[in-house]
Amino acid sequence: MEGEKPFPGIGPEKTVSGGGKPFPGKYVRACLPWIRRAGAVALDLLYPPRCAVCDGLLRKGEDGCCADCRAALPWVREPACMKCGKPVADFRQEYCDDCARTRHFFARGVAAFTYTGAMRQSVHRLKSGNRRDALDFYAAAMAQALEPHLPAWQPQMLIPVPMYRKKQVQRGYNQAELLARRIGGRVGIPVETGLVRCTRRHAPQKTLGREARMRNLSGCFAVTRRIETGCRLLLVDDVYTTGSTVDELARVLQEAGAGAVYFLVLCTGKGKKTVCTAENVCYTKIPDR
Numbered sequence: 710m711e712g713e714k715p716f717p718g719i720g721p722e723k724t725v726s727g728g729g730k731p732f733p734g735k736y737v738r739a740c741l742p743w744i745r746r747a748g749a750v751a752l753d754l755l756y757p758p759r760c761a762v763c764d765g766l767l768r769k770g771e772d773g774c775c776a777d778c779r780a781a782l783p784w785v786r787e788p789a790c791m792k793c794g795k796p797v798a799d800f801r802q803e804y805c806d807d808c809a810r811t812r813h814f815f816a817r818g819v820a821a822f823t824y825t826g827a828m829r830q831s832v833h834r835l836k837s838g839n840r841r842d843a844l845d846f847y848a849a850a851m852a853q854a855l856e857p858h859l860p861a862w863q864p865q866m867l868i869p870v871p872m873y874r875k876k877q878v879q880r881g882y883n884q885a886e887l888l889a890r891r892i893g894g895r896v897g898i899p900v901e902t903g904l905v906r907c908t909r910r911h912a913p914q915k916t917l918g919r920e921a922r923m924r925n926l927s928g929c930f931a932v933t934r935r936i937e938t939g940c941r942l943l944l945v946d947d948v949y950t951t952g953s954t955v956d957e958l959a960r961v962l963q964e965a966g967a968g969a970v971y972f973l974v975l976c977t978g979k980g981k982k983t984v985c986t987a988e989n990v991c992y993t994k995i996p997d998r
Contacts, residue, residue, distance in 0.1 A: 716788070718915070725762040730969065762827050762841035764834065777797065783823045785977065793952055794819040794874070795977050813952055814959035820977035821847070821854040824948055828976055832947055836884055844884070847975050848891030851945075855973050862971050864943035866895045867900045868962075873907040879955060888975065889945040898943070900946030905932050905958065930958055932965040939968035950978040 729973050756765045761883075762778035775784070790805035792813060797805050813959050822828050834840040835847070839962035879884050886902055893900040899926050942962060949972065957971035 740753060758842065761846045762831050764831070773843070775851075782850075783825055785823055785830060786822050792817060793949065793977070794948075796979055801836070805809060807951060811934050811952070813971055814956045814963060814970065815952070816959075816971050818952075818955065818972035818974065819854050819858055820949060820974045821850040822976045824950075824978050826974040833975060836880075836947065839881065840885075841882065841887065844887050844891060848888050848895065851888065851975055852892050852895040855892070855943075857894065858971075862941065862943070862969070863899060864941050864971060866904070866940065867898050868901070868904060868958075869902060869947055870944060870946040870958065871902075871907040873904055873909065886948045888947070891909070892945060892973070903933060904936070905930055905962065930961050932961055934965075936962065936966040938966045941967070941968050942970050944970060944972040945974075946972065947975045948978075949974040950977070976989075 759765060760771070760775040761773055762768055762782070763775065763776055767773075767775055785794060785796055786948055788800040788802065789795060790808055791803050792808040793805060794817070795807070799991055809956060824832070831843065835843050844954065867889045869883060869885040872880075872883040872885070880994040886900075889902075893899075909929060938978045944958055949955065950993055955970075955972045959967075959972075
């Protein structure tokens with residue numbers, strides 16, 4: 710109202726409808742960080758943060774992963790397959806047994822961890838238990854594994870492995886897409902989610918052999934538009950085993966004009982004849998908590 714002075718130091722004030730007292734908008738905006746912080750504290754009290762790997766409660770100062778699990782993370786180390794990135798027995802072995810006898814459509818790939826021990830349970834919680842709280846930690850690990858390869862690969866887009874729409878609706882999310890978005894933000898590469906889609910539901914891959922996996926995925930993916938000729942792409946997924954999924958995706962993407970297709974995964978299988986050792990995998994037994 711005319712003649713009324715605004716709150717000190719705030720300037721002109723908005724009034725509520727009906728001519729009521731001025732609303733101190735700037736005061737509210739100034740309080741928002743405190744409100745968000747209080748909300749985060751309340752969430753931590755109701756849902757205490759847990760370790761992404763062992764699912765134990767995190768102690769004060771631990772972020773994403775507890776100290777015990779962080780010291781025992783099964784990072785993939787050299788020597789590793791020069792094609793798919795799986796650990797191999799020694800540096801004289803250029804390719805893993807799978808890649809030595811299989812022609813792949815993808816150019817190269819890399820994984821952060823081996824799919825062993827507690828990582829299997831962690832990935833299962835991420836995919837089937839709605840444990841999206843682990844995504845930030847795992848995306849950071851995947852970005853770390855990717856960074857040494859970026860100068861050579863120079864991918865122009867990140868492509869999350871698509872999920873059949875009805876399955877994604879049932880689950881509520883596509884973990885590959887959520888990981889890709891976080892990784893893209895870290896490494897500064899755009900994420901494209903509409904370039905390729907899954908056209909039909911297929912049987913779970915984990916129960917099938919290589920040839921059955923390829924038949925299972927045949928015709929499963931479709932590119933939605935023409936790709937710039939020679940465009941370098943990086944597929945993002947959670948687990949690599951035989952490479953059937955990324956191979957089929959690489960094939961259809963290259964048919965649509967793409968150049969080299971690489972992949973980045975959270976975990977990779979170790980291969981039937983590969984023994985994970987202290988030399989090729991940084992992994993020790995994670996103690997019970």
